[in-house]
Amino acid sequence: MMTWAPQDTDATNKPGMPAMALAYAKWVNSHGGIHGRRLEVLTCNDHNDSVGAAKCARRAAAENVVAVVGSYSQFGDSYLAPLEGAGIPYIGGYGVTNDEFTGSMSYPVNGGQPALLAGLGKALAAGCGNVALVRPDSIAGDQLPALLDSGLKAGGHADAGDQLAAEDATEYAGQAEQALRYATEDETKKGCVVPALGDRTDTFMDSFRRARENFPDVRTATVLGSVDQTVINATGGASGPYEGAYITGWYPVATDPRWDPMKKVINEEAFGDNRIDPADAGVQTTWIAYQVLRAALEKIGDGEVSADTVRRTLNDGLRVSTGGLTPTLHWPYEGKLAAVGFPRLVNADVTLQVVRDGKLVAAGKGIGGSNGIADMTSTLEHADVP
Template sequence: MKRYFSGIMAGLILFTAGCSKSGEQKNGGDGIKLMFIGQITDTANTTPRPEALAGVRAAIASINASGGIRGKRLNLIICDDRGDANQATKCARKAVRENVAATVGNNSNFGSAILAVLERGNVASIGHLPITQSDFSSPVAFPLQAGSAGMIAGAARLLASQDAKQVGLAAVDSPAGSLNEKFANAGVKGTETKVGELTLVPLDAPDYAGYVKKVTSSGDAVLLGMNSDQAGRFLQAMYEAGAKQPVAVTVGALPPDLIARLGPAAEGRFITAPLRPIEAGGKSNDQYLADLAAHQPNTNRNVFSQGGWLAVQAFAAAMTTKQVEDFSPQNVLAAMNSLEGLVVGDMIPSLTTTKKLDPPYNRLFINKVMFARVVNGKIELLNNDWHPTLAQ
């Protein structure tokens, strides 16, 4: 579902003083400058994610209302990459020029372009949505979740735990989608489960019946690596075809509003979540929901706004724990690289950034997901465990 924030123009937006509700003000003084880079608007692919920005805004507003970090107010600069690699690069250059302390909660398809620039300015990227290889390997990258790669691997492992012998795999027809076969195979490594041939589904496919028939005939379980629009159409077509195989998807592909629309077509579907699902409760989710209600009441409650909110909380927890006084990019980066068992609530496992990891996932500090299932139209955890995903 498209949702655009009124007053957001394409390109760079620097908010001025007086916006105390959102926590944004003109930069300067004793404040701490942060930047969000993301797909706020996207006319090319119709997949904007303004919710991530809303989560960032809500967390900043809440922290500022409580006195900021070590007495300093958080000031937010927002950059819309508009689903364009060139614009994403310009956003990153802006972050370096502005000498921001860090970027937080970035939600962009162009992490490689962004991180290449941030590296030159020693600017940390905290809690970005990890999609590209650079998101897991850049020396300034601090993902707080396993991302789509980990969720796909986790989904395959989940199906293996349900005694699936052969998993039919369908994904969006894109460079990122084509990687899902690799991730799924990583997830079933060490089990007796096999992953079938990958079926790529174009974004503009007019009918899903043929794809459903191909995928469901190739295994006794189905894994979908798709966005929510595609996943919804695929699940509806499966339901109409009477296909009975268990299905696993990522939490972003089957958000609560889509579950409600699909009704019985969503029932019983397995879900992997890189953050504790909102429906599972917990102290962090309670605070996240309260902050959104107070500061961003009209945004969607989903994994994207969760991720944006969490990124700011992680920054605040790290800077407080490390007792940072000078919030220069270099000092923030050094603090982020020295974390040992940092607790950022119960939305994710504790964060340690000092451990040495092997390429290509050498910044995959949190390599776990939660397993859930749709029961009576709600997402319910299978258990309270965090399950490993990609082999490291």
């Protein structure tokens, strides 16, 4: 197998994902392997650029890996073609690109940005006045308003104000002010500002923190792809700009007992490795992705293990239980969301979390659904995606 992620770059870094993959392989191997076979994990740094991503994919093909598992890369157009050419399945990517929800070799375990934004829209519909969305001026960014609006509409709210921002800006004072002006136009109801700028969300929040002093109070909210516990810690925790913010996530909160098996593996094989934070959505995604791989290998049993047999096993209706961290996963040729352009999106569950005392915790008021988990499939079916 191979697991890749950006490390030591100036933007997004996910060192916990390859580290989690290595810890899991070590743990499996120390417990006799899978059907007596050892797991061998190769790791690769995609350096957060398209050249690095393509290089990792070509290396995966050259090394005859049976699957790329639990990886993060923003450059789907660079890595999916070489993987598809070699017939290598891409299991449980972070869900950061739309390619992961369209490519026939992709087996996503979460609903990516589409599910998170639809869920956030639904959560904000009841309590927000004007909602300002600040998003990248890019092709990927152009899809975000429709996704957020699908959730707002489902909750009976008007569309969000759509504000474009450069993806590589070093400050966002102008955008912060514009967002605040729009969000505070309706004095009868507290407005909400939603930055969805990926790794630049922090930079925006820095400008926003300074600008908000001149405006009435607003609520902030964002999605897990832009902010997770590691980001909250790095920006000052309880005294940082995210305190009180709503954040939609894919999985139960990190303190949920359903994560105990993962924590056990981390404690046994990677104790003291500070790259692996059990609250990091990347680490969690890698864990779930390896559960899928394990299920496929167990199904193959004593048969031949290759990229082809793993892919065939996944395509032949394999159903994977992840211990309640996701619904039972399986990948029909075309899922329910094929009509809106996401044929591979099979798990649209989201959870609503809030930053309280610097920690992401389950929000008291959910988005509906049972145990704080809501399925966004029907909301996304009505999304007007460009």
